[in-house]
Amino acid sequence: MAAFYFKVIDNDGTIPADDPFDFPDLIAAIRQAKIVLAEMALDGLPEDPVKALEIEVQNADHRPVVRMKLELQIHWSTA
Template sequence: MSLFYFKTVDNDGMVPDDLPFEFPDLFAAVEEAKHVLAEMALDGLPQWPGGSLGIEVQNGDRTPIVRLRLELKVDYVRPS
């Protein structure tokens, strides 16, 4: 088992997690980060186009190793 930290960025700003999570490997940590990101989206999508929600997965030394981001993109389509 390895320790990982999640640093989140949501509509309220950046929040580093002070408590580590234990997972068997990086792939399990990324899967959990996906679930956390989905839960963050349930609380509210980014508030402006181009805004994003994100999670940075850090190893036990707090070195960033994976970043996940959910971005709000708005494209206006011109009627034909």
């Protein structure tokens, strides 16, 4: 098992990566981060000024290894 940290950036601001989560490998950590990102979207889609929900997966040394972003874009039609 390896320790990974999740830094979360959402509509309420940034939640630092304080508590470690143990996963067998990075792929398992990414799989869980995807679930967390989907759950964040259920609580509310990105709003201004953030416009994105993000999770940064950090290794045991708190170094970023993966960043996932769920972004909402609205394009207005001029027709």
